[in-house]
Amino acid sequence: MAMLIASEFMPVSLLTPMAEGLGATTGQTGQAISISGLFAVIASLLITTVAGTLNRKGVLLGIAAMMLVSLVVVAMAPNFAVLIIGRALLGLCIGGFWALATAVIMRLVPKEDVPRGLALMYGGQAIAAAFAAPLGSYLGGMFGWREVFWALVPIVALNLIWLAVSLPSLPAGKRGNFRSLWEVLRRPYFGRGLLAATLSWGSAFTMFTYLRPFLEQVTHADVTTLSILLLVLGGAGFLGTWASGRLIGDKIGPLLKLPALVMGGTTLVLLFLGGSVVATAILLAVWGTMNTAMSVIWMTWMSRNVDDAPEAGGSLMVAGVQAAIMLGAVVGGLLLDGMSIYATLAGSIALAVAALAVVLDWHKLLKPH
Template identity: 75%
Template sequence: MTDAAAPEAAANPAAWGAVLSMALCVAMLIASEFMPVSLLTPMAEGLRATEGQTGQAISISGLFAVVASMLVTTVAGTLNRKWVLVGMTALMLVSLVLVAAAPSFAVLMIGRALLGVCIGGFWALATAVIMRLVPEGDVPKALALMYGGQAIAAAFAAPIGSYLGGLFAWREVFWALTPIVAANLVWHVVALPSLPARQRQDFRAMFGLLRRPHFLTGLIASMLSWGSAFTMFTYLRPFLERVTDVDVTMLSVLLLVLGCAGFVGTWASGRYLKGDIAPFLKLPSLLMGGCTVGLLFLGGSVVAVGLLLALWGAMNTAMSVIFMTWMSRNADDAPETAGSLMVAAVQTSILLGAVVGGWLLDGLSVQATFIGSVVLAGAALMLIGDGRRLLKPATSA
């Protein structure tokens, strides 16, 4: 850790409060970004659109997240990173209000585009900020704690959103998120220490990282892994309704099972990612792709679906910690630049997963969407191999 302020922040117990405030922000980002998954059917009906079109509400946020992640470190220049994160959280609040009040599909998409800017900006800086808040040895633990927010959102946002959407309406679900985001905005101001920019980033630094074979390979592997995951996850509700034939109550239960399993994935990744990262890199595609195959064959059984979604959910949260730990160790000399590229890669994958999955769903069937997910998982496994090619030369021995 080269930043002079980092040891001071790490020695301050309040730095863990800052990590917790970022964890809550992650929870709200994940809940806001993927809430349409649990509300896809009622949102489509309310906006007079197809389910495939409504799924593009996720892809549009992904598109703007890609652009924001590539530009944030350059546009932010020498601005204090604390206030950049505060600004991104404020933008999330604005986007939620626009989505909840949207009178048309076009306004909904504008709100989702603003959310994408927040997502891209926050995630591009998040890992680099965590590396400055805690000692190097505590980075995996802090990342797991921050991604605990992802587990919380995965555990409760989707099932609660589905349940409340059935009781009230989908707009009320988005309105319910706004006071939590407002409180998180205040927490950021209080808890985050001053984080002066280390240096101004530019596109030359990005191209420099992309010229490193191990980093480029890892970037593509992460894109395939996330692309596989979200080709399936974006259209999980139509699958459960049409193939598993569940009602709203059982749908909420299954989504709760998936989400609660995320706590296991977060705990395990924080506990066991202390040594060689290489063996862990193939696990997301291997296990999540295998679960998707299982759903294709056993989708008619509620019990089997519940077990498969539990395993999928645990691996989903672990995947984020695995790849961000890989990034922190293998691009530690340029964490903000690497973070920008990682977020751009992941959001591009989510965007393409939602778009291609929607085409397959509307044009063929939901089973075709899941088969596309399995194909991407297989490609990721072939690229990753034993994981050694994704490590920088100094750590590959």
Template identity: 75%
Template structure:
């Protein structure tokens, strides 16, 4: 019966190969976006630029991601979503080639800007595509599987990139990603079914969605939750160095542990997030905020720090699944518009959270940065309550 219903709605009954292809794309996007963090110094030296300049060139991807997430559904118009996703993956491949071969700083910036377009475009459409690949009851499990790619990249991209960069050079690390993305591109073509646009998208759909009170509250709560997370996470390294007293080896182990804990979160998301999503909405702010409190109070101990970082890392991968499931259940009539707004909101809140954390760090202390993160988490929890006010009316 489920298979028949799925076919009638134009949803392949078992498009798990396509979901896996999307998961690989997520892993490559996250790896491409954050790999330069571990290669910043050699990249700056190779391009005869300062580390500050190279860091700004890297951050430009975030700006283009926000812009692309807001524009993609309108620009794509009535194009088949399969070919839009294929195009986004092709843009990622072009970006990697430009970065790997960059003869100067300007070409690097162009490559990173193209990656930002791919990041914003992919994430804005990803949830809507997943909703069309599987039956409604399987959407949370499919989202968890897709975000498994995020856990893999978060756990291994930075340490492997740093190691290979030291052995072979930073350009070779980016060249090594290109055949994987090329395979992913071919996989998309083979596995994704035809996904005709349901209707012509425009900005009116976003504005109409923003007029819904429950969606306004949900978007604000999500932004507070993400802002809280990245106010802390962006400055986790200086905390571990100054408060925990971690050396380079200990730091690497702790960060790897945080990333690997994401696999637990991915498994838990696929197993437990079912039916009504309301009870889960406050979990990210509650658990990650609680872990931040634990680090603030007991972070001088390496053992305690590792425990709270593992808790934070596990919830970090559940975070996206929970809120994208909320979209799939509460903006199912305009999932692409909802995805665009959500991605833009997340990128903006990450940027603001990082700015707030940096201001508190430079102006007061690293402890003040963590306190700022906790305050944002408390505001998110208060706004969410039991989650019912964030659900669409029956």
């Protein structure tokens, strides 16, 4: 998980130098992230059908190998078009892994330990957020953005070997197909929850994708300050995964509104206090804590309300999340290039308000008993 998240969002900490090196605008380079989101949506919807009855361990190893190839392609990219190819390969990895991840956790741990299992898995997200972005920003300033991606290659290779050795055999269960996806999507409570989750993630990534330009233009952070602020944001993610794994009880419904409420509210305050480094650090700590907690909250909701079809539910959830990341990158980039970084953050807040409107009556998001 850590390497996948680091590979996916590394361009966030390197957005400006990557744009300069590839001869593109900052907004265009940010939208390259949306390419991985597009292919992640496709992969998440196809993975259970394409994988069929294949052992899930083999599928996960194949995904890790493809991630290795995508990093090499991005590191060698001579132009914007090749960068997009590398990001497309990574998108296939993201969609495939996330679609299967919750179902795999549900098979590896007892039912009552699923929230903690998810929190442990998303601890990889916290690790990546804590170290990948600030290290990427710092090392990119010292050596160049390509060298940062090359540095990930041997780490991912070792991760592939470790997965092969440590992961138990995971024979496939019932063969998935598009009909099973449709049957889950038709459930009113799931459709409503999926919409709320998609809007929540869309809000988060409209802001997060263009955080570096905000910190450069509004907070006036140099490379060192930028790295420290990103480290604060990422480090707070450990608190989010720890707290969510231990504090989620039997009732998940009331927690569903927290991500959009906290992260949207934090972004709103950031618009007014973003010129202060200290205030920005505090706000990013709050935002980072809820960012990782959001994944555990929503995936726990999915595991409890689609426990009869976890792979289908996981596929649809990941499709929604990746569509949201794609939406956030595209809308945020258009607002940034067409208006200003303030407009980008305002777009993030608008999506958070929409998510809150959907999830306000959280009882409608729960499976009837």
